[in-house]
Amino acid sequence: MTQTNSQMKKTKNTETFSMMVILLIPIAIAINVVGAQLTSLLKLPVDLDMIGVILVGALAGPIPAALAGLLTNLVNGVLDPTWLPYIPVAMCIGIAAGLLAKYNMMNTFWKICVSGLVIAIVATVTATPVTVFAFGGITGGASSVFITGLMASGKKIVESVLSVYIFTETIGKLISVLVAYLIIRVIPTRTVTKYKYGMNYISKN
Amino acid sequence: MGEITLPKNRITTLYPLTKCAFSLLIVLVAITTFNIYGKLAILAAINLLAALSGVWQLFNQRLFKSVGILIVLITLLQTFFYPGHDVLFALGRFTATREGLTFALKLGLNLANIGGAIIWLFTVTTEKDFVLALEKQGMSAKASYVVLSTLQMVPVLKKQSQLIMKAQSARGVETEGNVFVRAKAFVPTLIPLVLSSIQGTEERALTLEARGFSLDRPKTYYYDIHPEPRDKMLVTATGILAVAYVIGKVVYWLWV
Numbered sequence A: 001m002t003q004t005n006s007q008m009k010k011t012k013n014t015e016t017f018s019m020m021v022i023l024l025i026p027i028a029i030a031i032n033v034v035g036a037q038l039t040s041l042l043k044l045p046v047d048l049d050m051i052g053v054i055l056v057g058a059l060a061g062p063i064p065a066a067l068a069g070l071l072t073n074l075v076n077g078v079l080d081p082t083w084l085p086y087i088p089v090a091m092c093i094g095i096a097a098g099l100l101a102k103y104n105m106m107n108t109f110w111k112i113c114v115s116g117l118v119i120a121i122v123a124t125v126t127a128t129p130v131t132v133f134a135f136g137g138i139t140g141g142a143s144s145v146f147i148t149g150l151m152a153s154g155k156k157i158v159e160s161v162l163s164v165y166i167f168t169e170t171i172g173k174l175i176s177v178l179v180a181y182l183i184i185r186v187i188p189t190r191t192v193t194k195y196k197y198g199m200n201y202i203s204k205n
Numbered sequence B: 001m002g003e004i005t006l007p008k009n010r011i012t013t014l015y016p017l018t019k020c021a022f023s024l025l026i027v028l029v030a031i032t033t034f035n036i037y038g039k040l041a042i043l044a045a046i047n048l049l050a051a052l053s054g055v056w057q058l059f060n061q062r063l064f065k066s067v068g069i070l071i072v073l074i075t076l077l078q079t080f081f082y083p084g085h086d087v088l089f090a091l092g093r094f095t096a097t098r099e100g101l102t103f104a105l106k107l108g109l110n111l112a113n114i115g116g117a118i119i120w121l122f123t124v125t126t127e128k129d130f131v132l133a134l135e136k137q138g139m140s141a142k143a144s145y146v147v148l149s150t151l152q153m154v155p156v157l158k159k160q161s162q163l164i165m166k167a168q169s170a171r172g173v174e175t176e177g178n179v180f181v182r183a184k185a186f187v188p189t190l191i192p193l194v195l196s197s198i199q200g201t202e203e204r205a206l207t208l209e210a211r212g213f214s215l216d217r218p219k220t221y222y223y224d225i226h227p228e229p230r231d232k233m234l235v236t237a238t239g240i241l242a243v244a245y246v247i248g249k250v251v252y253w254l255w256v
Helices: A005-010 A019-041 A051-060 A062-079 A081-102 A109-135 A144-152 A157-186 B016-032 B036-052 B056-081 B098-124 B127-136 B141-170 B179-184 B186-199 B201-210 B229-255
Strands: B087-091 B094-097
Touching: A019 A051, A019 A062, A019 A157, A019 B141, A019 B186, A019 B201, A051 A062, A051 A081, A051 A157, A062 A081, A062 B056, A062 B098, A062 B141, A081 A109, A081 A157, A081 B056, A081 B098, A109 A157, A144 A157, A144 B056, A157 B186, B016 B036, B016 B098, B016 B127, B016 B229, B036 B056, B036 B098, B056 B094, B056 B098, B087 B098, B094 B098, B127 B141, B141 B186, B179 B186, B186 B201
Parallel strands: none
Antiparallel strands: B087 B094
C-alpha cells in the first residue's frame, strides 16, 4: 500500500475502498435493515432488504457491494442466525449489481429493468438451494405462504420454492434497483462523483 | 443490538475468541449429529452453557424471537405437507405424516442448535469486544470500523425511519390502505433517511482522516482487551476436543 500511496492520492475516487466507500457501506447496511423493517411495517408482500447492497454496487462496484452483502447478513445474523445461510446470496446480488454498474446498466429506465431482472435471476438461483436445504422450503417470510400452498398441491419442494421466488424476486429486485436509482438521483452531484461509477448517473449538460 | 449489562462471571469474562471457539465446536457437533435424541442433548447442553453464563433467560428470549416462531411454523407445515405415507392423523383433507414430523423436528432442532450456539456467543460477548479481538488477529481496522459503525447506525436509522414515516403521514402520505397505496409510502420514507446520512459522510471522512485513520501505522486503543493464560489453555483444549471428535466420528462411520 505504501508504495502506491502517491498514485492513490491522484486517483482517490477510483480506488476500490476509498474513504467514501468505507463510509457508504454502514449506511447501505442500515438501508437494508430499514428497508426490511419498512416492508413489514407497510405490510408489503415483497422483500426489499437488499436496496443498500444494490446501491453500493451501483456506486462503488462489485467488491464493496459483496462486502456490504456479507456484512448485512453477518450483522443481522448476530440477533437472528437465520440470515447467515443467505450470505452467499447477498454477496452474489452485490457482485451482480456491481458488474451491471460497471457496464453502465443502471442509468435509464429500460436498463434498470434489465438490471432488475438479472439481479432477480441471480437471487433466485442462489437463494433457492439455501431455502430448500437449510429450511426445507419454509423461512417464515412473505413468500412462505405461497410456497406452502404449492407444496400442499403436491409439488416438490425445489419446484415450489423456485416458482415462487422467480415471481417475488423479480418484483422485489425491480423495485429495489429502481429505489436505489432514485436514491442516487437525489444525492448531491458533488457527492455522487466521489464514487467510482458516480459519473454514470449525472447528466452531462 | 441494545446495550445490555452482562453478568460478570467466569464464562462471560473469557476472551471473545475463546467463546467463539466453544461456539464453533457446538456448531461442528450440531451439524454432524443426525439422531433426534443427540440433537436434543445438544440443545440441552447449550441451555446449560447459557445458564452457567448467567444469561439463560435472555438467551432463550432471543432464541425464541429469532428461530422459535420459525420452528413452530416449520413443524406445523412440514408435518402436513412433507411427502410421506405413515399417517399419524388427519385434519380435514390434510394428513399429518410421521415422515413430515421427523423431518420437521430434525430441521427445527438443527436451527435451534446452530442458531443457539451463535446467539449464545453474542449474548455473552459484546460486538465491540468481538470485533476488537478479530482486529487483533489481523483483521483490517477499516473492516472493524465498518462493522462497529454499522452496529451504531442501524438502531438510530430504524428509529429515525419511524419518525420520518409519522412526519410524512402528517403531510398526507398514506401509510395505510391497499398494497399500492402502502407501497407508495416506501420511497418518501426511505429517501430522506438515506439523504441525511449520506450527506454526513464527507464530514465523517474528514473527522476520521484528522485522527489518522488511513495511516499505515500500528493503531493505539482507548479501549483494550487481552487474552489471559486460561484462554490459551481453553482454546487449545477446545481444539483438541474438536479434532478428537472428528476422528471419533470418522472411525465410527467407517466401522458401523
